[in-house]
Amino acid sequence: MDIINPATEKKIMEIQEDDHHGLENKFRILKEGQPRWAAVPLSTRIDLIREFHQLLEPNKGELAASLTAEMGKPIWQSMNELKGAQSRIQFFTDQSQKWLAEEWINREDATREKIAYEPLGVIANISAWNYPYLVGMNVIIPALIGGNSVMYKPSEFSTLTGRHIARLLYQAGVPENAFQVAVGKGAVGEYLLGLPMDAYFFTGSYKTGKSIAERVASKLVPVQLELGGKDPLYVMDDLEDIHKAAGDVLEGVVYNSGQSCCAVERIYVHANIYDRFIESYAEQSRQLKVGDPMDPTTQVGPLSRKAQVQFLQEQISDAVGKGAKILAGGRKLDRPGYFVEPTVLVNVNHSMNLMKDESFGPIVGIQKVESDEEAIRLMLDSEYGLTAAVYSRSFERAEAVMKKMDTGTVYWNCCDRVSAYLPWSGRRHSGLGTTLSYQGIRAFVQPKAYHIRD
Ligand code: NAD
Numbered sequence: 001m002d003i004i005n006p007a008t009e010k011k012i013m014e015i016q017e018d019d020h021h022g023l024e025n026k027f028r029i030l031k032e033g034q035p036r037w038a039a040v041p042l043s044t045r046i047d048l049i050r051e052f053h054q055l056l057e058p059n060k061g062e063l064a065a066s067l068t069a070e071m072g073k074p075i076w077q078s079m080n081e082l083k084g085a086q087s088r089i090q091f092f093t094d095q096s097q098k099w100l101a102e103e104w105i106n107r108e109d110a111t112r113e114k115i116a117y118e119p120l121g122v123i124a125n126i127s128a129w130n131y132p133y134l135v136g137m138n139v140i141i142p143a144l145i146g147g148n149s150v151m152y153k154p155s156e157f158s159t160l161t162g163r164h165i166a167r168l169l170y171q172a173g174v175p176e177n178a179f180q181v182a183v184g185k186g187a188v189g190e191y192l193l194g195l196p197m198d199a200y201f202f203t204g205s206y207k208t209g210k211s212i213a214e215r216v217a218s219k220l221v222p223v224q225l226e227l228g229g230k231d232p233l234y235v236m237d238d239l240e241d242i243h244k245a246a247g248d249v250l251e252g253v254v255y256n257s258g259q260s261c262c263a264v265e266r267i268y269v270h271a272n273i274y275d276r277f278i279e280s281y282a283e284q285s286r287q288l289k290v291g292d293p294m295d296p297t298t299q300v301g302p303l304s305r306k307a308q309v310q311f312l313q314e315q316i317s318d319a320v321g322k323g324a325k326i327l328a329g330g331r332k333l334d335r336p337g338y339f340v341e342p343t344v345l346v347n348v349n350h351s352m353n354l355m356k357d358e359s360f361g362p363i364v365g366i367q368k369v370e371s372d373e374e375a376i377r378l379m380l381d382s383e384y385g386l387t388a389a390v391y392s393r394s395f396e397r398a399e400a401v402m403k404k405m406d407t408g409t410v411y412w413n414c415c416d417r418v419s420a421y422l423p424w425s426g427r428r429h430s431g432l433g434t435t436l437s438y439q440g441i442r443a444f445v446q447p448k449a450y451h452i453r454d
Helices: 020-039 042-071 075-100 132-145 159-172 186-194 206-219 242-258 274-286 306-321 372-380 395-404 437-442
Strands: 002-005 010-014 103-108 111-119 122-126 149-153 179-181 199-203 223-226 231-235 264-270 325-328 343-346 363-369 387-391 409-412 445-453
Touching (some): 002 042, 020 149, 020 179, 020 186, 042 132, 042 159, 075 132, 132 437, 149 159, 149 186, 159 179, 186 206, 199 206, 231 242, 231 372, 242 264, 264 274, 274 343, 274 363, 306 325, 306 363, 363 372, 372 395, 387 395
Parallel strands (some): 122 199, 149 179, 199 223, 231 387, 343 363, 387 409
Antiparallel strands (some): 002 010, 103 111, 111 445
16 A cells, blocks of 8 residues: 655555455454453553554654644644643543442442443454544543553545554553554455454544444444544624634635634524625635645645545535535646645535535635524525534524534534533434533443342
8 A cells, every 4th residue: 555645646655455364464453452451451552542642742753743644634724633642642532530440320229330441352443544642542541441452444545544553552562452553545445344343443534434334234233333524614794703703614614624623614604694604704815825735724624535626626516516616716726746735615505515414624615694594594504414503693693603503513602612521422323422522531431220229
């Protein structure tokens, strides 16, 4: 398997994919190792993860450079991702004792009742490339702390990162029979579906997530899916600082070249401020510095996958063919690498793919609305349900919109944001189950009910 730098299209390295025999062998190692790992006291497992957290610090520069080389995010964003991953790890090391401790729940006459939390067993984590440290930590860390062994299948676009994670976990003292990396493309992920895993945790596209859920359904094991989004953002007409809001929203669109599951994917603006908003937004978009992701002043790097360049160009031409107008950007950059200009389209509507299908790139459509009711109707017009955002001076007015959203997350005056303390979950085509928060600690264990009569 070739590892390609998306900013230069040059080969970084060639890596051997795991074959079926290798994957079965790794599974066997994890199966044998899991009871031993579960027998390690919870406090010791947490200490080993703390050690892993410590090891990230001196290695950050090298890890960030490797991440930028293989998937193209600007180097300062790679550093931010590592910092974010560290604080997520800390959340889990701080909170897990409390949420995994046995709970004495009730006493009924002579009978005492308690809940104990036990690991699921060997879990598969088939993962995405866009934030490999963040989405990786969401699963790997609570799974290991919970006493599971983990078969981690990084995306083929973030394999080097997957190997770094394994190296540092082992260095921290996590045994190799508690954590293994499955190296390869989709077919390797697919092979894991046939192995007798005790649970599947997937981060990736709706299409792959759905096929995984269907394939493993008859096993009756837990399946969690963190999938895509078409996240809407509504700008109300009571804003004081339209320029600042436009800058905020732009960042929510283009950060990580728009390749965030919770990136702002469609914008609705109240007619009273529409003209001023789009003018400021397009102006700030034109000023973004696009280019070499290793340059610390670059704001937008390349896309990670070659095929996505054409996909975005098709979305743009479909929209333009149906009457949209390009206000900024619109082209592929004339240089090596998978670069698409940050693009702003107006005169858009929901007959256009741009407003319905996940773009996963630095492009966005901005639609004018006449009322909050119209905004709500359009925001709800999606099969996805990951996040939705409202910008307004009034919390009451924003809250009335947020309450109507059928999404796992809502934002007031912010967007494209994840907190370790809050549950991260998508509805409908955006997923199934929850990571992060105490619920994302409990997602990796199963309760056992004890009825104890003295
Ligand atoms: P993808 O579905 O193409 O691939 C995800 C993983 O699945 C990769 O490791 C891939 O090798 C593997 N895979 C591919 N085909 C498979 C198959 N048939 N069986 C088993 N495994 C298979 O997704 P991607 O391009 O890596 O990620 C981008 C998507 O992920 C976007 O839709 C994004 O919104 C979503 N995402 C969601 C979240 C979230 O928290 N909700 C976070 C990050 C990314």
